[in-house]
Amino acid sequence: MASLTAGRAAFDAELSAWAAAGRTATLWWRDGDAAQGNAQLTRLMELAAKFSAPLTIAVVPRLADASLVQMIGQARGVTPIVHGYAHVNHAPETEKQAEFGAHRNLAVMQADLAEGLSILRDMFGGKLLPILVPPWNRITSELIPHLAGLGYQGLSAFRPAPDRRPASGLIQTNCHIDAIDWRALRVQRPADAVLEELTAILRIRRLYPRIPKDTLILAKPIPPGFDPDEPTGILTHHLVQNAESWEFLSQLLRAIAPYCQPGGAVRWLRCADAFNLDGAQSV
Numbered sequence: 472m473a474s475l476t477a478g479r480a481a482f483d484a485e486l487s488a489w490a491a492a493g494r495t496a497t498l499w500w501r502d503g504d505a506a507q508g509n510a511q512l513t514r515l516m517e518l519a520a521k522f523s524a525p526l527t528i529a530v531v532p533r534l535a536d537a538s539l540v541q542m543i544g545q546a547r548g549v550t551p552i553v554h555g556y557a558h559v560n561h562a563p564e565t566e567k568q569a570e571f572g573a574h575r576n577l578a579v580m581q582a583d584l585a586e587g588l589s590i591l592r593d594m595f596g597g598k599l600l601p602i603l604v605p606p607w608n609r610i611t612s613e614l615i616p617h618l619a620g621l622g623y624q625g626l627s628a629f630r631p632a633p634d635r636r637p638a639s640g641l642i643q644t645n646c647h648i649d650a651i652d653w654r655a656l657r658v659q660r661p662a663d664a665v666l667e668e669l670t671a672i673l674r675i676r677r678l679y680p681r682i683p684k685d686t687l688i689l690a691k692p693i694p695p696g697f698d699p700d701e702p703t704g705i706l707t708h709h710l711v712q713n714a715e716s717w718e719f720l721s722q723l724l725r726a727i728a729p730y731c732q733p734g735g736a737v738r739w740l741r742c743a744d745a746f747n748l749d750g751a752q753s754v
Contacts (some may be wrong), residue, residue: 475722478666482726485670490736496673497702497729499745501527501627501646503554503604504710506534508542511709514717516546522724523731527742529554529604529627530595532587540594550742551595552602553623556583560607573611580614585621600742602627615641617752625746629748631672632701633694644745646704647689650719651711659715666723672703683706702745 489496502515505528512528515655519526525548530539533556540547543551560568561575584603591599601608603618610628618626619640632643646670652660670691675688679699685692685714707720730737742748 475662475666475719475726478663479726482666482670484728485673485677486736489673492677494677494736495738496676496736497700497740497745498524498705499527499644499702499740499742500524500705500707501529501552501604501742502707502709503529504558504708505530505539505551505554506685507536508538511712512539512542515707515709516542516549516723518724519544519548522728523548524727524739525550525741527552527745530591531555531558532590533557534718535591535594543595544598548741551585551591551599552604552625552627552742553584553591553599554604555606556587558606567609568607569609569611569612570606571614573613575611577613577617580611581616581621584614584618584623587624600746600748601625602742602746606629608742624748627704629706630689630691631694631697635698637700642746644701644704644746646706648704649706650716651708652721656707658686659713659719659754662719662722665719666726669703669705669723675699676703678700702740704745 505512516526527550528543530551532552543549559570562569562572563574588601599609601623603623604627608629615626616638619638624641626637626641626643628645630645631647632645635643637643648665650660650665652658672688675682675686675693676699679697727737731739
């Protein structure tokens with residue numbers, strides 16, 4: 472089973488350094504591919520409630536049904552956002568999977584995203600936040616300037632956002648840590664490796680800009696425009712998590728919990744706060 476052992480000391484030391492500096496590391500949590508209410512989603516929400524961690528759920532508009540609306544509607548601290556349109560791959564076989572890649576007609580993609588937002592607003596009402604998570608975390612740059620005009624206020628993908636304000640009226644807040652190894656049959660990655668990544672990005676956020684710009688962050692150099700104030704995003708996938716994945720997630724939340732006391736080194740953010748959406752409905 473997944474176990475946080477060797478990486479725990481460095482993780483605790485990093486958060487102690489945040490506390491010693493009188494600073495608070497902000498975290499947010501996004502889960503993906505939601506369409507129906509099910510036992511896995513119930514388990515995820517129970518973990519979020521147990522550790523008082525606000526949960527953001529990316530919902531696929533064309534697949535969402537009444538069971539999901541009921542489950543999210545009854546939950547506190549859970550925010551639905553928009554996960555593409557139908558979660559269908561339109562990329563050629565020679566390219567990575569994408570629903571909103573450069574290979575599709577721009578007007579068609581805009582129509583899909585407008586309809587997707589409308590569908591979920593009808594389903595969730597004011598509980599929905601107009602934030603787009605493109606399937607597979609991929610979106611053509613040509614589409615981004617049109618998102619605000621379609622009603623979106625936020626964009627979320629993966630790895631540190633190269634620009635927190637990628638277009639007028641739009642804020643980008645990404646996820647950074649994914650414990651699933653998608654290249655190896657969707658299994659849990661080594662627990663310590665995931666914890667080391669989380670520790671590394673927190674360290675870079677704390678020390679930036681006092682570190683060399685070529686420092687590796689999640690196996691890549693720090694991107695231009697790196698924003699140390701971007702909340703660190705934890706990405707989960709309730710539909711594919713196995714027993715080891717669930718155990719790792721529980722241990723990770725348990726490791727973070729002692730630092731979440733008032734005035735502590737860590738603060739979990741609601742989705743609205745992660746995207747600086749003033750006046751958004753509290754959940």
